[in-house]
Amino acid sequence: MQFGIFTVGDVTTDPTTGRTPSESERIKAMVTIAQKAEEVGLDVFATGEHHNPPFVPSSPTTMLGYIAARTERLILSTSTTLITTNDPVKIAEDYAMLQHLADGRVDLMMGRGNTGPVYPWFGQDIRDGIALAVENYALLRRLWREDVVDWEGKFRTPLQSFTSTPRPLDGVPPFVWHGSIRSPEIAEQAAYYGDGFFANHIFWPKEHFVRLINLYRRRFEHYGHGAADQAIVGLGGQVFMRRNSQDALREFRPYFDNAPVYGHGPSLEEFTEQTPLTVGSPQEVIDKTLKFREYFGDYQRQLFLMDHAGLPLKTVLEQLDLLGEEVVPVLRKELDALRPAHVPEAPTHASLKAAADLDTARQADAEEMVR
Amino acid sequence: MSSRKLAVVSAGLRVPSSTRLLADQLAAATLRVLREQGVEASSDVIELRDHAHDLTNNLLTGFPSATLRGAIDTVVEADGLIVVSPIFNASYSGLFKTFFDVLDAGSLAGKPVLMGATGGTARHSLALEHALRPMFAYLRSIVAPTAVFAASEDWGTDGGDGSALRERIDRAAHELARLIGDRHPDSPLDPFDAPTPFEQLLAAR
Numbered sequence: 199m200q201f202g203i204f205t206v207g208d209v210t211t212d213p214t215t216g217r218t219p220s221e222s223e224r225i226k227a228m229v230t231i232a233q234k235a236e237e238v239g240l241d242v243f244a245t246g247e248h249h250n251p252p253f254v255p256s257s258p259t260t261m262l263g264y265i266a267a268r269t270e271r272l273i274l275s276t277s278t279t280l281i282t283t284n285d286p287v288k289i290a291e292d293y294a295m296l297q298h299l300a301d302g303r304v305d306l307m308m309g310r311g312n313t314g315p316v317y318p319w320f321g322q323d324i325r326d327g328i329a330l331a332v333e334n335y336a337l338l339r340r341l342w343r344e345d346v347v348d349w350e351g352k353f354r355t356p357l358q359s360f361t362s363t364p365r366p367l368d369g370v371p372p373f374v375w376h377g378s379i380r381s382p383e384i385a386e387q388a389a390y391y392g393d394g395f396f397a398n399h400i401f402w403p404k405e406h407f408v409r410l411i412n413l414y415r416r417r418f419e420h421y422g423h424g425a426a427d428q429a430i431v432g433l434g435g436q437v438f439m440r441r442n443s444q445d446a447l448r449e450f451r452p453y454f455d456n457a458p459v460y461g462h463g464p465s466l467e468e469f470t471e472q473t474p475l476t477v478g479s480p481q482e483v484i485d486k487t488l489k490f491r492e493y494f495g496d497y498q499r500q501l502f503l504m505d506h507a508g509l510p511l512k513t514v515l516e517q518l519d520l521l522g523e524e525v526v527p528v529l530r531k532e533l534d535a536l537r538p539a540h541v542p543e544a545p546t547h548a549s550l551k552a553a554a555d556l557d558t559a560r561q562a563d564a565e566e567m568v569r
Numbered sequence: 570m571s572s573r574k575l576a577v578v579s580a581g582l583r584v585p586s587s588t589r590l591l592a593d594q595l596a597a598a599t600l601r602v603l604r605e606q607g608v609e610a611s612s613d614v615i616e617l618r619d620h621a622h623d624l625t626n627n628l629l630t631g632f633p634s635a636t637l638r639g640a641i642d643t644v645v646e647a648d649g650l651i652v653v654s655p656i657f658n659a660s661y662s663g664l665f666k667t668f669f670d671v672l673d674a675g676s677l678a679g680k681p682v683l684m685g686a687t688g689g690t691a692r693h694s695l696a697l698e699h700a701l702r703p704m705f706a707y708l709r710s711i712v713a714p715t716a717v718f719a720a721s722e723d724w725g726t727d728g729g730d731g732s733a734l735r736e737r738i739d740r741a742a743h744e745l746a747r748l749i750g751d752r753h754p755d756s757p758l759d760p761f762d763a764p765t766p767f768e769q770l771l772a773a774r
Contacts, residue, residue, distance in 0.1 A: 332770050382760040383770060390767035402632045409761040417764065463629030472634065 199533050200544050201526045202242025203235050203518070204277035204398075204434070204501040207255035210508035213456040218508075221254050227511045228255070231504075232265045234515050236272040238522020244275035244307065244501055249283075249316055252458075259292040266300035273546065274300055277398070277501065278309025278377045281338070282330040283320035285354060289334075290341035290362040297367040302547030307375040307396050307432075308335060310384070326353070328383050335374075335387065342371035370554055373545045375432055375499075378410065385410055389417030389429070394544065396432035397494075400503060401459060403472050404493050411494050430544055432499035433490055436475045439520045443478040449513075450477045457507040480524040487529055496537045498544035500529070573749055575599060575612035576647035580654040580665035581687075582618055588687045589616070591719045591738075592653040595685055598742035599651065599749075606746060613647075615640045617664050624664065627671045637671075645676045649749040650710070652701070653685035656693040660700040661686070669704065678709035681748035683741050684716040694718035711752075713744035 205228055211218040219227065232243040243265065245255045255261060262274040274296070279289060289306075297304045310327045311317075317324040333351045340347050341362040350356040366372070375394035378384035379402065388395040395414040399407040411431055418429035438453075440446040447466065454466045454477070469475055476486045491497065502521065505514040543549070577596045581588030596612045603610040617624070623637040633641055644650060654665035669677075684701045688694070697716040705712045715737060723734040 328770070329773065332767075332773075336771060382764045386764045386767050386770065401630065403635075406632070413761050413764060421767075460630050464626040464634075468626070468634070469630075472632070 199497075199530055199537070200241040200273065200499040201530065202240045202244065202273070202275075202499070202501050203231070203504050203521075204242075204244040204246070204275075205231065205255075205503070205505050206246040206277075207248065207253050208458060208506050209252040209254060210458060210506065212508040212510055213452045215510075224254050225261070227505070227514075228261065229265055229268070230511065231514055231518065232272065232274075233268055234518045235522075236269045238518050239526065240272070240518075240522055242273045242275055242499065242501060243269075244277035246277050247280050247311075248313070249319060250313060259296045262304070263296055263299050266296065266303065269303075271303070273303050273305060275305045275375075276307050277396075278307045278311075280311045280316070281308040281334050282310045282327055283316055283322050284334075286334040286338040287341060287354075287357070287360075287362060290338050291364075293372055294342065294362065294364050294366045297372055297547070298364055302367050302370070302551070304547070305373040305375065305545075307377045307394075309377040310381075322353070328381065329353075331384065332387060339371070339391070342366050367547065368551050368554075370547060370550045372547070373550060375430075379407075380410075382410065382413055385414035386417055389414050389423075390421050392418065392421065392423035394430035394432055394498070396434075396499070396501075398434035400434040400436040400474050404474075408493055415495065424542075425540070427495055427538075428540065428542055430499075430542070431494060431497035432501065432544070433494060433497055434474065435487060435490070435500055435502040436473075437483045437502055437504070437517075437521070437525075438477045439480050439483055439517060439525070441479060443482060446477050446479065453507040453509055461507075480520055483521075483525050484528050484532075487525070488532060491533060491536065496533070496541045498542070572609040572611065573603060573648040574646065575610060575649050575651060575749075576644045577612050577614045577651045578617065578644060578653070578665075578668065579614060580617045580662050580668070582655070582662075582664070587719065587721075587724060588653050588655050588685075589614075590724075591685045591687055591717065592651060594738050595651045595653070595683060595717060595742060595745075598738050599649070599683065599745050602742045602746040603749065606750065608746070608750065610648075610749075612651075613643050615643060617668050620668070621664055624667045624671060628667065633671060641672060641676075645672065647680070648752060649681040649683070649745055650677070651683045651685065651745070652705075653687065654701065656686050656688040656696045659693065659696055661696070661704070666704075669708065672708075675709070677705070679752070680708075680710045681713070681745055681752055682710040683713045683745040685718070685741075686716070687719050689721055691718065691720040691722070694720070711748055713741055713748060715741040715744055717741050 209224045235243045245258050247258050249256050258276050310331050314324045347357055347360050375396040376384050376388035377396040397407045415426035415429045419426040438450040476483045504517050577592050579589045579592040600610050620637050623634045627633045654661040682705050686697050717737045725731050
């Protein structure tokens with residue numbers, strides 16, 4: 199089971215002080231947060247990709263490359279990479295490059311993006327969202343898996359005898375998750391390829407996501423990648439902790455009340471009841487997170503949103519201490535104990551490489567037998 | 570024939586509310602007509618006032634609370650819908666519109682709808698035709714030709730006996746009952762149960 203954090207990289211005024219960090223401060227804070235994630239024993243750091251203020255992370259591989267140089271074990275990922283408006287050729291190249299620099303500690307989460315105006319900025323049309331995700335990803339897969347690609351599609355100029363460079367590290371493309379909060383088509387896409395499916399369920403009630411994840415699991419099995427309970431599922435989470443619940447509620451409330459996504463809407467109490475948000479003690483976070491498994495089945499990756507809504511860096515780092523020291527070790531132990539042996543871990547570069555080597559060895563054996 | 574369900578959406582704000590009064594009379598008339606035709610039917614009333622905060626929260630968060638979810642399900646699953654709004658500033662009230670704004674796309678397609686509205690004077694009555702009817706046309710509902718407007722004078726304050734209003738209610742109720750009778754509820758494909766196969770998505774590009 200992998201645990202980590204994902205960030206949207208918002209520059210938000212701290213409602214308790216009225217102070218707004220500069221872009222530079224925020225970008226450096228994201229790096230500090232990623233390093234802290236490794237230090238406290240988390241497995242994954244994922245950054246969003248945004249092309250509009252108040253968000254700073256427009257260039258994920260620049261940031262992840264820098265973090266790669268400053269970390270040893272941390273898996274670097276995205277939440278999400280815009281498969282709709284990025285050129286799949288550039289994605290193939292950027293992330294293969296990152297794989298080499300990070301010694302394979304790289305995977306990606308594909309997303310369509312939720313900001314309508316982004317599409318025309320990159321020459322696309324939001325009404326083609328699903329079609330773009332389908333075509334661009336089909337090309338991306340080929341660019342990583344075939345040395346020379348001839349290709350023609352609807353959304354980008356054709357390719358003739360094109361080789362995306364560098365080639366993926368060890369000939370093993372990064373593992374891909376598909377993120378979706380709404381679209382059955384994306385669950386279907388993830389299932390078709392046997393890729394991971396990440397449901398960022400933090401802003402909505404679970405009922406909807408149970409249907410979405412069950413669809414993915416059912417179709418994963420349908421497409422022959424394994425049993426439904428062996429499909430690779432990732433989930434979001436959102437927490438704010440203090441040792442004492444009342445302190446957590448008091449401190450987080452102004453951030454909640456003014457947060458960009460849900461601020462000025464339901465009360466903190468209503469929202470924590472209706473969504474995965476937990477504001478309270480580490481034990482409360484453990485209890486609520488363990489419930490995810492009951493709703494969605496055994497899963498492989500849990501990412502928490504920890505650094506948004508104007509929370510100061512110092513507070514976020516304290517949160518990561520609590521997460522890494524008190525929450526994740528317990529969750530890891532409990533969830534590992536509950537997981538049946540046939541349910542796999544999330545693929546990593548090492549496991550994918552081992553599987554590829556095994557395939558090659560088997561093929562060689564088969565050829566040997568034929569001779 | 571199995572029992573039919575009517576959902577009655579009232580956007581009245583006060584108690585007692587003339588909007589609710591009209592909604593109740595439309596519902597009672599429709600149930601009476603259905604029963605006369607041998608159709609068993611029942612009705613559920615949704616007072617939007619009770620959901621006002623949840624509706625705003627739904628706009629902001631993108632999901633309904635459990636209580637609002639129940640109201641939405643009642644409306645979406647009904648065989649026929651009676652909707653009544655007070656007329657504010659020459660149109661439906663904001664609360665009325667918000668309820669229909671948070672429904673999933675397509676959820677009222679093919680749904681028989683009877684529209685009603687209330688206002689201080691009959692001069693507001695065409696708001697039904699220029700505001701409510703286009704909205705339900707957009708939602709692809711099947712709207713009864715007669716929409717019922719009740720002004721203060723219709724409730725008898727003008728020395729009238731209310732028979733003109735009763736007549737309109739009766740006509741509208743017959744129209745809605747007929748639409749409900751004609752309806753063959755189709756169960757639309759649930760995209761979570763029957764997704765478009767991926768080969769098809771790939772081929773469509």
